[in-house]
Amino acid sequence: MKTEKRITALLCFVLLFAFLVSCNSWALAEEVPELNWADLGTEEAKAQGTFQRIEVPDLSTIQLWIPAEMIAVDTSFMDGPFKPVALYGTADQTKSVILFVSEVSSLDDYVALMEKEGGGSNFKTISINGVECISYEVEKDNILSLIYPVSDHMVISVNCMPMDADENWETIRNIIFSSIQPAE
Secondary structure: OHHHHHHHHHHHHHHHHHHHHHHHHHHHOOOOOEEOHHHHOOHHHHHOEEEEEEOOOOOOOEEEEEEOOEEEOOOOOOOOOOOOOEEEEEOOOOOEEEEEEEEOOOHHHHHHHHHHOOOOEEEEEEEEOOEEEEEEEEHHHOEEEEEEEOOOOEEEEEEEEOOOOOHHHHHHHHHHHHOOEEOO
16 A cells, blocks of 8 residues: 555656646747837837838848938948948937848857857847847947848848947837838
């Protein structure tokens, strides 16, 4: 009889443990946050900025919304492998959005490079209008970045500075990120 009780107790323990482990894994499974232009791109927001077209070499063009307070900055004087394809900034130079197009072997390799070489941290998967992207921070440069895959081997990196500005800037960044989509 003692053996049956021990086996029953052990079986109950195993079942309880399995249940707790599965509950814990469900709790730990993060939902991918979503940003959608249809949700954030209100008529009021649309009126406070314009869509800018970004040409991706040998691929389709994308567009993103830029607030009216930001102007395009000429990047023709910049040279080198990390030349931006577009740069927008406020007149007082306190906020900016810089876009780069990069050829990558894979999204995972690019994330590893940004972590190792770029000082990136706090990497998170986020869905932008149905496209799985990666957001991350570069604390030393006060940048919040979004990696938007355009194809299997091309990404657009959208970099917003500063990362830690006021609440209004956080809302504007989310609207900018949510607006990224194929150009019409």
